Amino acid sequence: MGRAVTMCLAMALTLSACRDDVVVVGSVPAAPRALVVSYYGGAVTVAWELAPEWDGEAFRIYSRRDTDPDWFFIAEVTSCIAGFCTYEDLNVAENQTYEYYVAAVGSGTETATEAVSVFVPTVTPPPVPDAPFVIALDGANYLTWGTASRGAGDFSFYKVYLDDAGSTFLLGETDSEGFLDQLAENGSTYSYFVTAFDSDGHESAGSTLASGTPRPDYHGEWIYAFEDQSTLSGFRFKTDENQEPILIAGTDPTRDFRLESDGVQWSLVPGPNAAVNLTSWATSALKCGVAADADCADVSVAPLANYTTVPVELVPQTTYVLRMDEGGGNFNYGAVRVTFLGFDQADAIMIFDWAFQLQSNNLNLVSPAGE
Numbered sequence: 001m002g003r004a005v006t007m008c009l010a011m012a013l014t015l016s017a018c019r020d021d022v023v024v025v026g027s028v029p030a031a032p033r034a035l036v037v038s039y040y041g042g043a044v045t046v047a048w049e050l051a052p053e054w055d056g057e058a059f060r061i062y063s064r065r066d067t068d069p070d071w072f073f074i075a076e077v078t079s080c081i082a083g084f085c086t087y088e089d090l091n092v093a094e095n096q097t098y099e100y101y102v103a104a105v106g107s108g109t110e111t112a113t114e115a116v117s118v119f120v121p122t123v124t125p126p127p128v129p130d131a132p133f134v135i136a137l138d139g140a141n142y143l144t145w146g147t148a149s150r151g152a153g154d155f156s157f158y159k160v161y162l163d164d165a166g167s168t169f170l171l172g173e174t175d176s177e178g179f180l181d182q183l184a185e186n187g188s189t190y191s192y193f194v195t196a197f198d199s200d201g202h203e204s205a206g207s208t209l210a211s212g213t214p215r216p217d218y219h220g221e222w223i224y225a226f227e228d229q230s231t232l233s234g235f236r237f238k239t240d241e242n243q244e245p246i247l248i249a250g251t252d253p254t255r256d257f258r259l260e261s262d263g264v265q266w267s268l269v270p271g272p273n274a275a276v277n278l279t280s281w282a283t284s285a286l287k288c289g290v291a292a293d294a295d296c297a298d299v300s301v302a303p304l305a306n307y308t309t310v311p312v313e314l315v316p317q318t319t320y321v322l323r324m325d326e327g328g329g330n331f332n333y334g335a336v337r338v339t340f341l342g343f344d345q346a347d348a349i350m351i352f353d354w355a356f357q358l359q360s361n362n363l364n365l366v367s368p369a370g371e
Contacts, residue, residue: 234258
């Protein structure tokens with residue numbers, strides 16, 4: 001079919017006006033409206049709207065490269081959803097410009113849109129993401145990786161996959177170098193890999209695999225920034241096995257602290273009855289046990305003074321000591337060691353370990369054995 005035929009169709013004329021072998025039967029169908037043609041991820045999507053006068057006619061899709069003299073009938077669409085129709089053309093070559101038009105098909109009659117062109121770029125995926133590092137948490141795994149894929153100027157986002165004995169499952173997407181898998185269960189090992197996408201939907205090869213095994217512990221807690229998820233931004237030390245939850249709303253008056261972040265700086269904000277020591281300690285562990293390295297550093301005794309109720313800026317691999325006022329001149333002491341500050345799929349997050357002394361006015365945060 002030549003362009004002259006297309007122009008006849010665009011003017012809602014019958015094919016018999018352009019070809020002598022077509023016999024007109026029935027009324028002229030309403031032409032499709034608002035044709036949009038776009039490329040993404042190796043395919044061209046052709047989309048259009050139904051005309052108000054549409055009466056159930058099918059649609060034919062025609063295509064050609066801009067260097068071709070003739071048009072080719074490539075598909076027929078017989079059903080649309082909510083007044084909107086789409087077709088995906090996978091038979092396209094890179095570095096080519098294609099033209100498309102859509103015609104409504106009546107009884108011996110086609111009425112078409114004007115042609116719309118789209119360029120199919122060369123397929124050049126972003127660099128493969130760096131190998132992820134998995135932090136095993138209590139009932140979750142946190143993945144983080146480097147920024148190698150951002151070297152591509154058209155980098156867009158990442159996809160995170162679960163690898164289960166060679167079978168892969170998409171867990172989700174993120175535009176940051178971090179992902180929190182809250183579906184992971186304690187005691188099971190999970191393996192992950194990450195791919196990168198550019199703005200044209202081209203996906204890189206997968207990163208190397210990384211594994212993690214969640215486990216119940218007071219290590220590897222996580223908390224969100226108040227600005228992103230206020231209901232999961234507060235923390236209360238667990239003083240009783242039956243006391244739940246530890247993670248609470250950042251506005252809860254029983255919180256011991258909450259996390260705040262502007263995306264650049266993370267801050268610990270003491271709760272209504274809490275204060276944080278003005279001194280922070282660079283540490284290698286929350287608690288240095290009997291089998292710890294000789295140079296292991298922790299905070300085993302809480303300071304007696306120098307506490308403040310103003311927010312303090314947080315730094316990874318650093319321990320902060322809090323004092324909670326129990327009333328009557330009595331205090332309880334707890335320690336928070338920050339292991340990671342960053343982002344999950346979208347929100348600011350802190351991963352940390354913690355310890356809490358149940359006895360009032362006891363400054364010892366670690367037992368004598370370091371357990």
